[in-house]
Amino acid sequence: MNQKKLKDYTLTGSIHTLAVKSPGMVEDVQESVSNCIIVSSQAKADGRTTTSIINPNKLMGDVFKFSEFETVFDTILAGAGISDYSIVRADMRFDNYDPEHYKAYAKLNRYLISALAVNYKVRNSYRTTNLFSQKQLSVAIKNKYFEIENYDKEAESNGTDMAKSRLEERSKAWKDTDLRSEFIDHWFARWDKALKNLDAVQKRYNDELEKIYMEGKNAYPCKFRSLTDFLIQYQDCIFCKAQMIDLLSRFPEVGPAKAKTRAENHKKRYGIEYFSKKDVETAIAEVKRATIEFYNG
Numbered sequence: 225m226n227q228k229k230l231k232d233y234t235l236t237g238s239i240h241t242l243a244v245k246s247p248g249m250v251e252d253v254q255e256s257v258s259n260c261i262i263v264s265s266q267a268k269a270d271g272r273t274t275t276s277i278i279n280p281n282k283l284m285g286d287v288f289k290f291s292e293f294e295t296v297f298d299t300i301l302a303g304a305g306i307s308d309y310s311i312v313r314a315d316m317r318f319d320n321y322d323p324e325h326y327k328a329y330a331k332l333n334r335y336l337i338s339a340l341a342v343n344y345k346v347r348n349s350y351r352t353t354n355l356f357s358q359k360q361l362s363v364a365i366k367n368k369y370f371e372i373e374n375y376d377k378e379a380e381s382n383g384t385d386m387a388k389s390r391l392e393e394r395s396k397a398w399k400d401t402d403l404r405s406e407f408i409d410h411w412f413a414r415w416d417k418a419l420k421n422l423d424a425v426q427k428r429y430n431d432e433l434e435k436i437y438m439e440g441k442n443a444y445p446c447k448f449r450s451l452t453d454f455l456i457q458y459q460d461c462i463f464c465k466a467q468m469i470d471l472l473s474r475f476p477e478v479g480p481a482k483a484k485t486r487a488e489n490h491k492k493r494y495g496i497e498y499f500s501k502k503d504v505e506t507a508i509a510e511v512k513r514a515t516i517e518f519y520n521g
Contacts, residue, residue, distance in 0.1 A: 235514040236288065237317070239287070239518075248272055255373075257303030280297050290519045310401065317387075319388075322388060326375075333391060336367070350364060370396060370414070391511070407515055412515075417514070422504065426463060434474050436458070459497075490504050
């Protein structure tokens with residue numbers, strides 16, 4: 225990856241929303257905090273509980289320091305009369321404010337998210353595109369305990385949000401109040417494990433790409449005119465030279481003997497973007513840096 229471009233992969237971290245569960249009903253929310261909280265009560269055999277969705281950034285504007293977040297969060301809870309609670313979901317956002325950021329780093333973020341998906345065997349993984357323009361809008365994975373999504377914030381907010389690109393970590397199905405530990409200890413551990421499985425990510429993509437190519441090369445209507453067309457069409461699924469060589473070696477018209485030369489020629493002619501393990505480490509380090517900066521603020 226171009227090193228100047230990698231250096232510009234900068235993120236600003238902060239808490240987006242939280243879901244807290246408390247016993248009883250939440251009533252008489254003070255008007256001063258009413259736009260920051262949405263409450264929903266449920267009656268169960270052991271009594272009534274309330275789940276409250278809280279957006280701390282709606283009280284006095286975006287909160288970029290954990291010390292300020294704690295003050296805002298406590299103010300909202302007090303205004304809603306909540307004292308006994310547990311956090312059952314928390315979303316931490318990592319934003320960039322450059323309109324070109326989402327497009328520029330969509331492939332890199334896809335690689336990062338794919339590493340988590342493969343490491344944790346996440347089945348619910350998807351990519352969304354605009355119906356008409358075909359532009360990518362988001363890449364996300366979801367399981368019972370966590371989600372992560374990279375999305376075009378400018379498109380999602382119709383340009384009303386200052387952020388233009390967002391990577392969002394979401395922790396679910398936990399009952400705690402220690403946000404610092406969740407997003408530093410637990411999420412850092414997830415990233416560290418994912419980083420060790422990049423080879424598995426490349427293999428997973430190549431297994432699927434091989435199927436797509438073999439099924440589509442003789443299809444009518446035509447899906448791609450040649451192997452080169454296919455490689456260009458699916459270049460956002462090929463993340464490094466070694467992966468490209470392995471993929472090409474699987475096809476009879478290339479084979480293992482010619483795969484390296486074909487891969488090198490393709491890179492020279494068509495400029496596919498590749499990432500080294502160091503590039504991925506640097507991107508993950510930026511996520512960690514933005515996290516620590518928020519919690520130390």
